[in-house]
Amino acid sequence: MTMQSSGTVGVKRVFIGAGCNRIVNNVSWGASGFVSFGAxxxxxxxxxxxANILTTLPGHKAVVNCTHWLPSSKFLFKAKQLEQHYLLSGDADGAIILWELSLIDGKWREVLQVPxxxxxxxxxxxxxxxxxxxxxxxxTSSDGTIxxxxLVFPLTRNGDCKLSLLxxxxxxxxxxxxxxMAELPGTGGQIVLxxxxxxxxxxxxxxxRTGKLVHACELKGHTDWIRSLDFSLPISINGDANNIFLVSSSQDKCIRIWKMALRSSITTGKGIYKKEEISLLSYIEGPVLVAGSSSFQISLESLLIGHEDWVYSVQWQPPLVDSVERDAYYQPQSILSASMDKTMMIWQPENNSGVWMNVVTVGELSHCALGFYGGHWSPSGDSILAHGYGGSFHLWKNVINDNWLPQKVPSGHFASVTDVAWAKSGDYIMSVSHDQTARIYAPWKVEASLKKGEFWHEIARPQVHGHDINCMAVVHGKGNHRFVSGADEKVARVFEAPLSFLKTLNNASLQKNCSSDDVLTDVQILGANMSALGLSQKPIYVHAVHEAPLRGVADGLDTLETIPDAVPTVFSEPPxxxxxxxxxxxxxxxxxxxxxxxxxxxxCDxxxxxxxxxxKAQSPTVAEVWLWQVGSWKSVGRLQSHSLTVTQMEFSHDDNFLLTVSRDRQFSVFTITRTGTDEISYSLLARQEGHKRIIWSCSxxxxxxxxxxxSRDKMVKIWAIEKESSVRPLLTLPQFSSSVTALSWIGLQDRRNNGLLAIGMENGQIELWRLSYNRADDGSILAPGLAATLAVRVDPFICHASTVNRLAWRKNDEDHMSMQLASCGADNCTRVFDVTVE
Structure with a gap:
């Protein structure tokens, strides 16, 4: 999984959290069994x-709008012998990329970029x-072209695909x-689009198959935008498989099923069209589609009404194996629809009357009013997947006899992830994003008797806010789990873990090390409620859980406050x-x-x-760094040094210094002195212009x-504090290929002369550099002093596809040969890597 220069450091992917782009045709479920989506x-x-994201494919320069598998779940019956499956992805710049997946080893490669x-x-x-x-x-594109x-796929692995424009x-x-698209039955290869x-x-x-497409006819009936179309495979009626069906959905909340029935041939023996055979009566019945030497009578088979909002997606169930002939497949008459009313429905014709009915309805009841952008069948037809407005997935499986139960799915942010940090215990990571949420991911360790290993899942969403969240800090030290978050508002907010979360965390880790029983008995807050405007989260106390579940007009409150109460829950499996x-x-x-x-x-220190x-600041007074005392949360200091926004800050590991870097291209080091009376004093030790462009990160x-x-100048520089009074440069690393946006430094093997520096860049790349020192007996650095070597350049297929916003090493006191690195980026992804040092 890595490209190594020194061979001593290995990096492998542990976890990827990502939300789905909120675009209609973004998701595809292939015959390979895997689901693709744009993040x-x-x-x-x-x-x-x-329920894990396996990988992300880098290559697009713009937001991914749509993906499509070849073969898709519709063509599973043609994919039984295939070792390679292919995926097409299109973006907002008009670029289309073809990817190849080898099912044998799970390896991906970019095959070609479509002209x-x-x-x-x-x-x-x-x-x-x-x-x-x-x-x-x-x-098709918003430029009005199709x-x-x-595509001709190679017979051998790593062969060339042949692409030609028809x-x-x-x-x-x-x-x-x-x-x-569909192949028309009984026409010898005619295509309909x-x-x-x-x-x-x-x-x-x-x-x-090779000729130009001709506009054949129009189907009218919908009264608003058409959102989704899907052809069935040929459906046998009266033993004749010469019928094909088209289902369409629209923003008029309706679904229409169109039947295309093959009429008798309309050519004479000499191959000349006899146009008079298409009678006026047939046009009264519906349009006639002429395809080569055949024609199809089109009629409206059914109008399905049941959704209460725009129907964004309709899809025929994939073909099933014929119970009599094992090699034969048939097209079930079953349609899945997904709507903005936050429901999915399965429609089937009744056996006796043939009238299409809604036989299954699944959905989510949520405070989020907006619903599903698309619905998809699994290749076997026993599961259905929706993707929704919140960038989320929703999966139901038919357990037995149309009993559809929700299943676990991956989750993550659906906008740029701005900050990530490890819990003080190292049991989980927390990330915040411009999607206005904070999320907690943890390894859910499964019992050894069931499965080995651990699978990461989102286990909590501690903050759902009304503003984009820009930063957060986990509060270290004794006591309950706490964090501070900062958003596009002038207020920082402090949150504390409720009892329901602490118990869920115990269930996730299987070992009761994350919270002692003392802490559990001390915590009197079970959970929290969202306010109507989504800005403040009010506590729900342990003794108040049996109160009425709905606050509203009956309680004498404003009608804006009529929102359902949360039901804080202790989870025994990932929520x-x-x-x-x-x-x-x-x-x-x-x-x-x-x-x-x-x-x-x-x-936090x-x-x-x-x-x-x-x-954010444009002047020295606004650019002050404020210090807050944990517990009393009083302001105990205002540090002035910079003239523009301070982009990142970090306390030294002995907490004696605070380092700040800024858009004004300078870094500052403050000394922090604590007195016995909980008071602190501080002074500016050094301020220096460190780079020629914005300094984004420090460690x-x-x-x-x-x-x-x-810095944005593509440079990383190492500095040392000299005798507690000044700062001198030690080393400048070779210039990188892109702006440096994230840094995180970890020590190795408890030796002061060895460390790994993780470097994240604007192009999404992550590199690990080994830093080693030549020190004198008194600890001072000897000239030349410091050596830096590239330990590993992480494989692009497990890196970010856009700017790395933050890197964070897990504090690991037990095993210094095996570490974990968390990262987050503008590609909506939160990632965890295992790093091993041989």
């Missing part, structure tokens, strides 16, 4: 069986398999947002989205007022006594008074 500009792959014909974002990709090695796919491509045409000013969009009509195009969003909040205990602008950076905060050597700074 900002990365393509993420997750395995529904393990960029679209001038604007790709909105939909749809493809069909003609044979095991041939596929056709079409793409492109049709042929057709490209404009569809006018009203752009199309959905596509579906259905497209729909902003003009409320379904347009059908026909053509041969699902609905539980996370509502029942795992932490109560807010304090607000810290003082800053003049939006909060930008926070840090290692004793858990002081928290430092900074905000202290855990064993001494050296620190690193990283």
């Amino acid at each position: 900002h500009n990365a393509v993420a792959i997750f395995c529904p069986k393990s 960029k014909l679209h001038k604007k974002g790709v909105t939909c990709i749809s493809g069909i398999m003609l044979s095991q090695t041939e596929a056709l796919f079409a793409s 492109c049709l491509w042929e 057709d490209s045409f404009s569809i006018g000013s009203k752009s199309m947002v959905t596509l579906s 259905a497209t729909g969009g902003l003009d409320n009509k379904i347009h059908l195009y026909c053509g041969g 699902i989205e609905d539980q996370l969003a509502w029942n795992t909040l932490w109560p807010e205990t304090h607000k810290l007022y003082g800053h003049g602008n939006e909060l930008f950076s926070l840090c 290692h004793r858990g006594e002081l928290v430092a905060s900074s905000c 202290w050597n855990p064993h001494s008074h050296e620190f690193a700074t990283g």
Whole structure:
């Protein structure tokens, strides 16, 4: 998994948390059994069986709008012998990339970039398999064009794919947002392409496998935008499999099923069309689709009404194995629909009357009013997956006889993740994001009798806020779990873990080391409630849990406050989205007022006594760093040094110094002196222009008074405090390929002369550098003093696909040969890596 230069450090992926882009055609469930989705500009792959994200594919420069597997779950019957599966992804710049997955070893590679014909974002990709090695796919864009491509897959691994453009045409000013393709039955290879969009009509195009597509007819009936289209495979009626069905959904809340029935051939013996055979009567019945030498009578089979909001997605159930002929497959008459009313429905015709009915309804009851962007069948048809407005997935499995139960799914932020930190105990990581949430991920250790190992899951969402969250700091020291967060407001907020979380954490770790029984008995708060405006979280006390579950007008409160109470829950298995969003909040205990602008950076000292905060600033007075005393939460200091925003701060590991770096290209070191009366004094030890551009990040050597700074000038510099009075430069690392945006330094093997510096960059790359010192007996550094070597450049397929915002090593006192590194980035991902030193 790594590209190594020294061979002594290994890095492997442990966990990826990511939310789904909130775009309609973003998700695809392939015949491989894996689900693909866009996470900002990365393509993420997750395995529904393990509920883990396996990898992210870097390559797109813009937000990923759509993904499509070849073969998709519809063509599972053609994929039985395939060792390679392929994935298409399209982005907001009009680029389309083809990826190859080897099922044998799980390795991915970028096969090719499709020639960029679209001038604007790709909105939909749809493809069909003609044979095991041939596929056709079409793409459409908001620039009003459709492109049709042929793909020939190689017979051997790592062979070349052949891509050829069959057709490209404009569809006018009203752009199309959905596509579906099918091979017409009984026509010897004629292709039909259905497209729909902003003009409320379904347009059908026909053509041969290699020829141009011709506009054949329009289907009218929907009264709002067409959002989704899907062709069935040929369906047998009266023993004749010459019928194909098209299902369409729209923002008019309706679903329409269109039947396309093959009529008798309309050619004479000499191959000349006899147009008069298409009678006027047939046009009264519905449009006629002429495809080569055949024609299809189109009629409206059914109109399905049941959803209460826009229907964003419809999909036929994938084909099933014929119970009589084992090698044969048949198309079930079953349709899955997903809507903004936060429900998915399965529709099937009644056996006797043939009337289509809603037979299954699943959904989420949540305070979030907006619902599902898409619904997808598993290849076997026993599971259904939705992706929603909150970037979340929702999975149901048919356990027995249409008893659909929710299943675990991966989760994560759906906007840039701005900060990440380890718990003081190292049991979990916490991240905050511009999606206005804070999330906690932990390894859920499963019993050895069931499975070996541990699987990471989101176990709590302690803060759901009304503003984008920019920074957070875990409070160290004794006592309960606490953290401070700063958002696009002038207030920092302090949160404390409730009893329900502490008990859930005990269940997750299987060993009762994260909270003693004393702490559990001391905590009187069970959970927290969200206020109506989403800004403050009120505590729910242990003795108050049996009160009425709804606050409202009956209680004499304002009607704005009519929101359901949370039900704080102790989980014995990882919670699902609905539980996370509502029942795992932490109560807010304090607000810290003082800053003049939006909060930008926070840090806590290692004793858990002081928290430092900074905000966005354009002047020296606003750029002050405030110090807060943990416990009383009083302001105990205002440090002036910088003239622009302080971008990051960190206390030295003995807590004697506070290092700050800023947009003004300078770093400052403050001495912090504590007196016995809980008072502190501070003074500016040094201020220096360290780089030629913004300094984004800093990190202290855990064993001494050296620190690193990283900047937009693509440089990392190491500095040392000389005799507690001045700062001198020690070393400048070779220039990097991209801006340095994150740093984190860890000591190795308890030796003061060895360490690993993790470096994160704007292009998403992460590198680990080994730093070793030549020290005298008194601890001072001898010239040349410091050597830096690249230990490992982490594989791009497990790195971020966009800016690395923060890196954090787990404090590991037991095993210095095996460590864990957490990272977060602008690609919406939170990651954990295992780092081993041989």
